[in-house]
Amino acid sequence: MAVQVEVWTDINCPFCYLGKRRFEEALDAFPHKDAVTVVHRSFELDPTLPKDHSDAVVPHIAEKYGISEAQAAANERGLGAQAEAAGLTYVTSGRDFGNSFDMHRLLHFALEQGRQEQMLDALYAANFAEERALFGDTERLVEVAVSAGFDEAAVRAVLTDPDAYADAVRADEAEAARLGARGVPFFVLDRKYGVSGAQPAEVFAQALEQAWSDHAPQLAMVADGDACGPDGCAVPQRD
Amino acid sequence: MAVQVEVWTDINCPFCYLGKRRFEEALDAFPHKDAVTVVHRSFELDPTLPKDHSDAVVPHIAEKYGISEAQAAANERGLGAQAEAAGLTYVTSGRDFGNSFDMHRLLHFALEQGRQEQMLDALYAANFAEERALFGDTERLVEVAVSAGFDEAAVRAVLTDPDAYADAVRADEAEAARLGARGVPFFVLDRKYGVSGAQPAEVFAQALEQAWSDHAPQLAMVADGDACGPDGCAVPQRD
Numbered sequence: 105m106a107v108q109v110e111v112w113t114d115i116n117c118p119f120c121y122l123g124k125r126r127f128e129e130a131l132d133a134f135p136h137k138d139a140v141t142v143v144h145r146s147f148e149l150d151p152t153l154p155k156d157h158s159d160a161v162v163p164h165i166a167e168k169y170g171i172s173e174a175q176a177a178a179n180e181r182g183l184g185a186q187a188e189a190a191g192l193t194y195v196t197s198g199r200d201f202g203n204s205f206d207m208h209r210l211l212h213f214a215l216e217q218g219r220q221e222q223m224l225d226a227l228y229a230a231n232f233a234e235e236r237a238l239f240g241d242t243e244r245l246v247e248v249a250v251s252a253g254f255d256e257a258a259v260r261a262v263l264t265d266p267d268a269y270a271d272a273v274r275a276d277e278a279e280a281a282r283l284g285a286r287g288v289p290f291f292v293l294d295r296k297y298g299v300s301g302a303q304p305a306e307v308f309a310q311a312l313e314q315a316w317s318d319h320a321p322q323l324a325m326v327a328d329g330d331a332c333g334p335d336g337c338a339v340p341q342r343d
Numbered sequence: 344m345a346v347q348v349e350v351w352t353d354i355n356c357p358f359c360y361l362g363k364r365r366f367e368e369a370l371d372a373f374p375h376k377d378a379v380t381v382v383h384r385s386f387e388l389d390p391t392l393p394k395d396h397s398d399a400v401v402p403h404i405a406e407k408y409g410i411s412e413a414q415a416a417a418n419e420r421g422l423g424a425q426a427e428a429a430g431l432t433y434v435t436s437g438r439d440f441g442n443s444f445d446m447h448r449l450l451h452f453a454l455e456q457g458r459q460e461q462m463l464d465a466l467y468a469a470n471f472a473e474e475r476a477l478f479g480d481t482e483r484l485v486e487v488a489v490s491a492g493f494d495e496a497a498v499r500a501v502l503t504d505p506d507a508y509a510d511a512v513r514a515d516e517a518e519a520a521r522l523g524a525r526g527v528p529f530f531v532l533d534r535k536y537g538v539s540g541a542q543p544a545e546v547f548a549q550a551l552e553q554a555w556s557d558h559a560p561q562l563a564m565v566a567d568g569d570a571c572g573p574d575g576c577a578v579p580q581r582d
Contacts, residue, residue, distance in 0.1 A: 106515075106517065114571065116571070117571040117576070118571065119569050119570055119571050119576055122569075123569075138510055138514075149571055149572070149573060165575070168575045183576075216456070216457035217455070217456065218455035218456075271377060276345075278345065278378075279345045283562060287570035287571055287572030287573075288570055288572070289570065290570070292562060294534065295534045295535075296534075296562065296563060297562060297563050298563065298564045299565045299567075300564065300566065300567040300568065301566065301567060301568035301569040301570040302568070302569045302570070303568055307566045310565060311565040311566070314565065323522060323523065323531060323534075323536060323537035324537065325539065326536050326537065326550040326553065327538050327540065327542045327546045328538075329539065329540035329542055330358050330361075330362075331356075331528060331529070331540040332353065332355070332356040332359065332526055333388070333525050336408055337357060337422075
């Protein structure tokens, strides 16, 4: 038995950063951890932003919510307190918001190499744990990916070819819509159970248990025929 | 929208070899081919065989079915005719049957590199298209994998470490049981539709259409909370 967890996220999303950590807490304590596979999927909070866009976080939030910058900064401190309670570094100034499409392309590049966690953790750290802008700067992305152990030439090849993994990102986004995700983080277990948001670790633990204890999914059999099994192959000309 | 196809197979299984080709025919003609991802999963027809076992195919079949070797050879010719009709080379002599666990470990190694098709095609060709034994011979496996473009040292590292990808193979097998697969090939589309056996391409086309046109899967939401969406993050201390 195995549980497949798909997590739709955006690098821009503080609750995704926090939710990943809380999910990992639950996963680390899950008795059947080795049977769980996790895949991170793409979701852009704002796909309309130009590729080279970089907007300082506090004014961006103030404008989005129609609140003062002081209130926006207080919101950031509130998020920071939650992140720190989960053991994460979260800086509340110097950060930016922008187009994350290239980052999602890199996540698919990393997935192909079985090293998606390393890429996502490096991107999150670059965005949330450093008092420095991240978006709209290809050289910075190269630096982040290389620091996570990825090959510089391969990373540059992905970033300079706008088509590389672009369809994979768009397919993830279409799939999120199909599954009814309106925000992120959005966790899907075995394409059956959903968890939306940066829930407490206990909620993720409960979802993992539920997926694990779930009985055999009922497949609708489209066709059943010539196959090989422990007792041999259903060879029509057997006698 | 995307369709995920998982295919449980064994290298020993003639219908898997044939089924892969027929599925590919359907996939090549499928208008939404680019939105389909295919993953090959492990199923051993006989996991009880010793690792170094190699049994000539015709006597093996004769014994399994309790038929004469002449009848077994005729069965093989029948399978060969079906394979050739699908454009595959299928030799009916010189082949063997054996323990495929190491091959499945290599398939998971290849999956991690995004090159599973190449590995599986090379293993099938080595088993079905060459008048030569394949099973129980690590050097032969290295040769097959290297001919498919895999790094020799990396392949040897997998084959000499019996734990490498072993849990992944066993997880696939447990998952097959959970999904109700009693034989292979066993195709599962979006964990919702099943196709068992080497069906005609038309059946695979129909299954792909069905999965594609399927409406949004209904997720059971375990929890719904702090998330970021196009309109911003649900920040509790917003005002």
